[in-house]
Amino acid sequence: MVAGGGMGPDDEGISFAHALATLKEQGSALLVVGSVPEELFAKASRTMLGDPDADPPRRRLVVTPEPNPESAVRRLRETGPLSAEYARVISRGERARSAAVADSFDEMTPRTHVVDDSIRGLGTTIADVIEEFDLFAGGLEPAEFRMAFDCLPTVLATHGREVAFRFLHVVIAQARSVSGLVHFRLPRAVDSEAVGLFEPLFDATVELQVDGDDLHQRWHFRDRDITSDWLPVGDRP
Template identity: 40%
Template sequence: MSPEHGSSGSEYEEMTALVQELDALKQRGSNLLVVGSRMPAAHEAACRQFLGESTTQARRRLFVLTDPCASVSKRLSAEAPGSDRRSVLRYDAASRSAAVAPSQPSISASERRVKGDLGSLGVAISEAIAEFEATSSGLSPAELRLCFDSLTPLVSEYDSEPVFRFLHLLTHRVRSVDGMAHYHLTTERSNRTVGLLEPLFDAVIELCLRGDTLYQRWYLRDSGLTTGWLQL
């Protein structure tokens, strides 16, 4: 990430403070809520940033996809490792209430489809993390990178209480292994749902598209730091 062109000394100090905050989050585990409506390219770019590079550090990447058309490849950088360090869970929130489940697109052998309620999804995610723990003989801080894309179908299909409870348990599971997770929610920062879920997360990242340039603004909970618009 880089500050906008012509940044002042105060903006440089702001960036320095943000980098320090992120370093601390990497060590103790973190959960980030990424918001912004109707900007798939921005969400994909943010996703690549939060998944991290793997040329110098090992990464175990877990994707939880609720959109049947979502593509993992668009969220990975070119240097990302093979599927042995990657796990993909697909979940269709809407299908739980259908009398007859609609036909679903086929998935690759490396992916797993999860059926049932949010409890079933939570168990599947926890088991996937446990498998990473077992194969790596324990996860290092920030080794686990989880992408949840997206929360939007969940908040559309379920009441707010079960979604909050599900995320409360999931965010604690991620922190238990010092992992880093980010969760996409395709709505505006001012949306009521963001305010409801925000206490569960270490930071909210708001995305913005200006012309052809993508920007991000950070709201960090514990420190109270709010950045200006930074180029993504």
């Protein structure tokens, strides 16, 4: 790993581990970048949503633009309980509304909240879910709330950069208020203009890359002069 300040290899490892621990203790927002196949992003996203054996279980929300969010449901199924006090999906569109009604009697499907294209409605629904999780928990512990936000490209394309930036600022503040650990997907190169625009809102940028058949990640911490080596995706933060 590469780190600033002239530290040796051991110091660098300790600094990286400390940076990760601090993200969990204080709540954090991660920008996940790099163009990788959907199934490989989902693999990385699962590690950020938490260990299915965590005690207490993580309270997880996946926000997806997909009208029938199979990837979202699969990630929630593989990272903990699916009951309403632990897992939710926010999806968009009328097809999703029909699917949510049909799945409401399926104990293997998490509760789905459906919103239209309104940015206000999306933000309000996220805030409502966070508040409900906090009430269920009797006060969320640090990193107990986890969110995967897959909609950033859609928000950017639909509403433009200025609105997207303000929206992210509000949503990240809501997540930080309960010390949540949340990640937002933007499948662009780490040195792209869009990534440069949004990076100041985030605590760290997680860069994804496919090497052969394997998925690797590299972490860039905004307030620390630390960038990790390329690491295999698998360990859960």
